[in-house]
Amino acid sequence: MASHTEVTHDESGEPTTDSAEPESALETARRQLYHAATHLDIDPSVVERLKYPKKVHEVTVPIRRDDGTVEVFTGYRAQHDSVRGPFKGGLRYHPDVTRDECVGLGMWMTWKCAVMDLPFGGAKGGIAVNPKELSPGEKERLTRRFTQEIRDVIGPNQDIPAPDMGTDPQTMAWLMDAYSMQEGETIPGVVTGKPPVIGGSKGREEAPGRSVATITQLVCEYYDRQLEETTVAVQGYGSVGANAARLLDEWGATIVAISDVNGAMYDPAGIDTAAVPSHDEEPEAVTTYADDVISNEELLTLDVDVLIPAALGNVITEENAEAIAADFVVEGANGPMTSAADSILTDGDIAVIPDILANAGGVTVSYFEWLQDINRRAWSLERVNDELEAEMQTAWESVRTEFERRDVTWRDAAYIVALSRISEAHEARGLWP
Numbered sequence: 001m002a003s004h005t006e007v008t009h010d011e012s013g014e015p016t017t018d019s020a021e022p023e024s025a026l027e028t029a030r031r032q033l034y035h036a037a038t039h040l041d042i043d044p045s046v047v048e049r050l051k052y053p054k055k056v057h058e059v060t061v062p063i064r065r066d067d068g069t070v071e072v073f074t075g076y077r078a079q080h081d082s083v084r085g086p087f088k089g090g091l092r093y094h095p096d097v098t099r100d101e102c103v104g105l106g107m108w109m110t111w112k113c114a115v116m117d118l119p120f121g122g123a124k125g126g127i128a129v130n131p132k133e134l135s136p137g138e139k140e141r142l143t144r145r146f147t148q149e150i151r152d153v154i155g156p157n158q159d160i161p162a163p164d165m166g167t168d169p170q171t172m173a174w175l176m177d178a179y180s181m182q183e184g185e186t187i188p189g190v191v192t193g194k195p196p197v198i199g200g201s202k203g204r205e206e207a208p209g210r211s212v213a214t215i216t217q218l219v220c221e222y223y224d225r226q227l228e229e230t231t232v233a234v235q236g237y238g239s240v241g242a243n244a245a246r247l248l249d250e251w252g253a254t255i256v257a258i259s260d261v262n263g264a265m266y267d268p269a270g271i272d273t274a275a276v277p278s279h280d281e282e283p284e285a286v287t288t289y290a291d292d293v294i295s296n297e298e299l300l301t302l303d304v305d306v307l308i309p310a311a312l313g314n315v316i317t318e319e320n321a322e323a324i325a326a327d328f329v330v331e332g333a334n335g336p337m338t339s340a341a342d343s344i345l346t347d348g349d350i351a352v353i354p355d356i357l358a359n360a361g362g363v364t365v366s367y368f369e370w371l372q373d374i375n376r377r378a379w380s381l382e383r384v385n386d387e388l389e390a391e392m393q394t395a396w397e398s399v400r401t402e403f404e405r406r407d408v409t410w411r412d413a414a415y416i417v418a419l420s421r422i423s424e425a426h427e428a429r430g431l432w433p
């Protein structure tokens, strides 16, 4: 079983790291919380509350392998805060999943839902497993058993999972079926990101990439850049990265690099992104289709206008932050940089548009899906995309207002919007008993 990190603090309350270990998602999330709270006059007891998850569920998930042997995996569901509504957030299948990672990612979900003004709190979960080493049957059994283990703590009004790295609409369909079978009725609203044929929303799969592309476009407009004259490098070519790259390509930007786990395709003249299969269509295809392969590390330091890290967390660190040559970093992945790297980029005048705004299209369309499930009425793709664009525009304007009014970073501006809403809700509800 993974242990969890005890975060220590200095006299001002800022978390300190006294080990040579890389900063965990939880440490990064807590540092960001402290930093943003210094700009706001909020009740310190609310900040204290928000440092901790409400509950973390840790379960063991045994499955029978195709060869008849039994293997046991560890799964988590970290529920951070639910003051504004049911817990909401994805499920990740990846070998590096830990308790702390889920807590940190769950915190980011709380802020993300608040930036978007959605009636949800934040959660995240996952299983420490390499999904590429599972057959489809093994993945299905793992998902059904995990659902059974967390069945009491999820539900359409309690906690609503969704896809993240290593999971997809099919995984969500198995979760919905396993939950519904146990409850004795079909309950589509227990999970979002399902296939549309069973109550999923049209447009959900491409939504996080769509919001990354929309925010990139708004950033370019804000800084007087033409998208047609903008070069972009995208790390990761999955649900987030491939959809962002393809849309930006369609809207006129030049995508010079995309990558998978093995490396990056690089073409300064521009990549035809529609011709390269995404992770969902064919995992690890980017490097197979590339004439020129560079490393993922080289991709990050390319001299481009916009860098979009859209794969793992903590890829930009103290070690490589000085070498980032992009003018803007739009965070497609959750937590792609450590706090030290963030400060280095800020000092270097590189504008960083935070994950909690940029990739929030996923959870926003999940909210639309939840509404469609409650009302048993599907929306058209056109309606989903129009409403998503309107929500992204509204959130961008709220963040931009704080950015200009307080002269802070884009990250702090987004946190200020989120924390103000969350602390108002905490103060209104009070502490029970």
Ligand SMILES: NC(=O)C1=CN([C@@H]2O[C@H](COP(=O)(O)OP(=O)(O)OC[C@H]3O[C@@H](n4cnc5c(N)ncnc54)[C@H](OP(=O)(O)O)[C@@H]3O)[C@@H](O)[C@H]2O)C=CC1
Binding pocket: 090, 163, 164, 165, 166, 167, 208, 235, 236, 237, 238, 239, 240, 241, 259, 260, 261, 262, 278, 279, 280, 282, 283, 284, 285, 296, 310, 311, 312, 313, 332, 333, 334, 359, 360, 362, 363
């Ligand atoms: N899916 C969602 O709804 C949302 C996801 N996010 C975040 O976006 C990020 C990506 O998630 P998602 O797109 O869903 O994931 P996917 O599993 O769909 O795709 C992940 C992509 O990253 C690549 N990748 C994996 N490991 C590495 C590595 N070490 N270096 C470079 N590339 C790598 C994969 O390559 P390969 O094909 O070789 O495996 C694949 O192209 C995560 O941080 C996630 O939390 C944020 C908002 C919503």
Ligand SMILES: O=C(O)CCC(=O)C(=O)O
Binding pocket: 088, 089, 090, 091, 112, 160, 161, 162, 163, 164, 192, 193, 334, 359, 360, 362, 363, 364, 366
């Ligand atoms: O759609 C959702 O509920 C959550 C998606 C997610 O996990 C994320 O935005 O990081």
